[in-house]
Amino acid sequence: QSALTQPASVSGSPGQSITISCTGTSSDVGDYNYVSWYRQHPGKAPKLLIFDVTNRPSGVSNRFSGSKSGNTASLTISGLQAEDEADYYCSSFTTSNTFVLFGGGTKLTVL
Amino acid sequence: EVQLVESGGGLIQPGGSLRLSCAASGFSVSSSYMTWVRQAPGKGLEWVAVIYSDGNTYYADFVRGRFNVSRDNSKNTLYVEMNSLRSEDSAVYYCARMSSTWYDPWFDPWGQGTLVTVSS
Numbered sequence: 001q002s003a004l005t006q007p008a009s010v011s012g013s014p015g016q017s018i019t020i021s022c023t024g025t026s027s028d029v030g031d032y033n034y035v036s037w038y039r040q041h042p043g044k045a046p047k048l049l050i051f052d053v054t055n056r057p058s059g060v061s062n063r064f065s066g067s068k069s070g071n072t073a074s075l076t077i078s079g080l081q082a083e084d085e086a087d088y089y090c091s092s093f094t095t096s097n098t099f100v101l102f103g104g105g106t107k108l109t110v111l
Numbered sequence: 112e113v114q115l116v117e118s119g120g121g122l123i124q125p126g127g128s129l130r131l132s133c134a135a136s137g138f139s140v141s142s143s144y145m146t147w148v149r150q151a152p153g154k155g156l157e158w159v160a161v162i163y164s165d166g167n168t169y170y171a172d173f174v175r176g177r178f179n180v181s182r183d184n185s186k187n188t189l190y191v192e193m194n195s196l197r198s199e200d201s202a203v204y205y206c207a208r209m210s211s212t213w214y215d216p217w218f219d220p221w222g223q224g225t226l227v228t229v230s231s
């Protein structure tokens with residue numbers, strides 16, 4: 001089972017908004033609202049940002065929002081801050097025997 | 112505070128075995144779904160295995176038959192016994208608490224990770 005497809009990199013200036021896409025298939029992203037997003041700073045553990053496509057855990061800034069259309073989920077970060085510079089990963093339930101797939105990761109650079 | 116702390120990583124020769132531990136605090140491992148996720152150097156995240164609250168386990172194809180996940184409820188600790196290790200198993204191994212619905216897998220919190228290097 002291939003990983004979900006994310007752009008290798010995105011960039012934006014402080015204060016701007018950026019969107020990271022996560023493309024799967026009808027076996028995962030397309031047919032299930034079970035997409036989650038994680039942020040990972042270098043050398044650190046991933047941190048949950050979004051679950052079930054649009055839900056934010058307690059304590060996560062409302063600058064982070066999620067959406068989905070067809071086989072593609074998206075993470076939008078508004079009001080970019082320097083601390084947002086990190087790697088971002090999407091994940092989805094899949095009907096394959098892997099049961100969960102991750103995206104390949106997107107490196108966000110804050111210019 | 113809900114926290115996970117891994118230990119046990121290190122340098123191991125191909126074909127060798129290693130056991131990783133993940134000590135939990137702030138919640139009960141026995142009543143949670145617990146997972147292992149790995150990340151090869153410079154690569155993305157890769158799900159490895161899960162142990163459900165009822166004790167059932169499930170593994171990714173690439174480790175099935177070689178890795179074994181268990182827990183010690185009295186120590187509130189998760190383990191993964193890794194056997195027949197290969198160079199491609201080299202990675203940082205994270206333990207994480209999984210959501211309580213198997214078909215809605217999200218992971219929070221994560222441990223800090225422990226590095227496993229398989230090399231001669």
